[in-house]
Amino acid sequence: MKDIPDSTINIIAEHINEVNNRPSNVPVITVNNDVNTPHYFEIIPFNEIDNSEKKYFAIDGSYNSQEFYNGVYIGLYTAGYICYHKGKQIRLNDIDDPVILGKSYFPNNILITNDHHRNAIFDELLLLEPVKNLISFFEVSNIDNVWGFGENTRQIICSSVSKLLAFCQEILEWALIYEILNLPIINKGDIILKDGVLRSININQKYLTKLGKFANKQNVFLIAVTKKSPIKLELSSSFKKIDLYLQQEKKPSYPFTIQKHRWQKLCCWFEVNDDILLNAYPESDDKKAIQSGEITKAKSYSMYAMNNLNGGRGFGIFYVARLDYVEKLQNYDWVILDLNIFDVIPSITNEMKESKVRTEKRNIAFLENIIKELTRLTQEHYILGYPYPLVEVHNFVTLKNNFNDELINRVKASLYQSQMMDHVDIENLFLDIHERF
Numbered sequence: 001m002k003d004i005p006d007s008t009i010n011i012i013a014e015h016i017n018e019v020n021n022r023p024s025n026v027p028v029i030t031v032n033n034d035v036n037t038p039h040y041f042e043i044i045p046f047n048e049i050d051n052s053e054k055k056y057f058a059i060d061g062s063y064n065s066q067e068f069y070n071g072v073y074i075g076l077y078t079a080g081y082i083c084y085h086k087g088k089q090i091r092l093n094d095i096d097d098p099v100i101l102g103k104s105y106f107p108n109n110i111l112i113t114n115d116h117h118r119n120a121i122f123d124e125l126l127l128l129e130p131v132k133n134l135i136s137f138f139e140v141s142n143i144d145n146v147w148g149f150g151e152n153t154r155q156i157i158c159s160s161v162s163k164l165l166a167f168c169q170e171i172l173e174w175a176l177i178y179e180i181l182n183l184p185i186i187n188k189g190d191i192i193l194k195d196g197v198l199r200s201i202n203i204n205q206k207y208l209t210k211l212g213k214f215a216n217k218q219n220v221f222l223i224a225v226t227k228k229s230p231i232k233l234e235l236s237s238s239f240k241k242i243d244l245y246l247q248q249e250k251k252p253s254y255p256f257t258i259q260k261h262r263w264q265k266l267c268c269w270f271e272v273n274d275d276i277l278l279n280a281y282p283e284s285d286d287k288k289a290i291q292s293g294e295i296t297k298a299k300s301y302s303m304y305a306m307n308n309l310n311g312g313r314g315f316g317i318f319y320v321a322r323l324d325y326v327e328k329l330q331n332y333d334w335v336i337l338d339l340n341i342f343d344v345i346p347s348i349t350n351e352m353k354e355s356k357v358r359t360e361k362r363n364i365a366f367l368e369n370i371i372k373e374l375t376r377l378t379q380e381h382y383i384l385g386y387p388y389p390l391v392e393v394h395n396f397v398t399l400k401n402n403f404n405d406e407l408i409n410r411v412k413a414s415l416y417q418s419q420m421m422d423h424v425d426i427e428n429l430f431l432d433i434h435e436r437f
Contacts, residue, residue: 174211
């Protein structure tokens with residue numbers, strides 16, 4: 001690391017400084033019915049956060065792999081979900097375990113030594129019960145039409161282990177959304193939280209849109225949440241400006257209904273403007289337009305960022321929100337929300353053009369209610385400002401390095417039990433030659 005030239009490091013610092021100190025175009029004053037201006041609200045009181053009949057589901061996935069010097073490659077992916085009701089996690093599985101209450105799925109094929117094994121992992125994904133049900137829901141005669149890379153999907157995805165495992169994890173996560181929507185315990189008004197965004201490069205928008213519309217008809221709210229997004233860097237100067245306004249002007253004069261001073265917190269949300277999306281997710285052909293500041297002359301921003309049902313990657317619409325005000329933390333506790341566009345714009349149709357979507361009336365009442373509802377989940381001391389069910393499901397499914405060690409030890413134990421290999425050969429099978437130096 002010491003050999004990296006200072007000029008390389010300085011370029012990174014220069015870019016961050018330039019974006020961070022760019023003048024903010026986001027006002028601090030709320031304009032009624034204008035979702036692109038900040039909307040402030042009082043957090044739900046701490047002693048009332050569990051007083052809700054809603055169930056809060058959270059989905060996440062993980063993958064990990066390890067290659068050994070003799071060509072043995074172990075790769076594993078998983079995804080799962082948990083549910084909280086009135087502040088307590090409820091059981092979703094039928095196993096006899098007092099700790100594990102969530103539900104998760106694992107593949108059987110985890111050994112990779114050749115292309116055949118990679119194809120076997122791809123094929124097994126399609127046979128997992130949640131994925132089979134999702135594909136059946138899509139009602140497609142040719143499964144290649146579902147995937148973002150068409151008939152070349154298998155070839156592209158199986159070209160590397162990391163691509164394959166990431167693909168399997170993501171598809172399984174989408175399948176779990178559909179599974180939750182069909183659970184007997186799901187009720188109108190319940191919330192499904194997903195880590196990331198309501199967009200995908202692996203599934204064509206047409207089919208994701210069908211899933212979003214189905215959730216909307218069920219009156220179940222899909223919300224993707226992430227702290228990792230280029231949108232945050234683009235809005236960093238706006239976050240600082242709003243933070244200063246909150247501390248110096250808004251909070252001292254706000255008519256709080258909460259009497260306890262330490263519980264008095266103001267939250268904030270607003271929709272992400274097109275110019276911010278264009279800078280955060282630029283198309284290569286639009287770089288000149290961006291650099292010159294002529295945003296309107298750019299063809300279009302990235303398909304991944306489009307808040308539209310045509311030409312994009314999913315069924316989300318981007319918002320930023322501060323769900324638990326913590327002084328001096330600034331943009332650390334801002335999150336990116338990707339909300340179901342069918343909930344936000346009730347009049348939207350698949351035929352609606354992008355320009356029409358930009359001006360179509362938002363459901364302000366829904367936005368105010370659902371984002372305030374999220375503050376029930378963001379007041380845990382260990383992760384202020386971020387929904388705790390997503391933290392818990394992350395811990396539930398994450399395949400950490402020590403999980404690899406456990407997996408290897410179990411394979412070794414199975415080999416020893418079969419007594420078909422010498423113990424030295426078994427140990428050498430999983431030897432990492434780099435650890436010897």
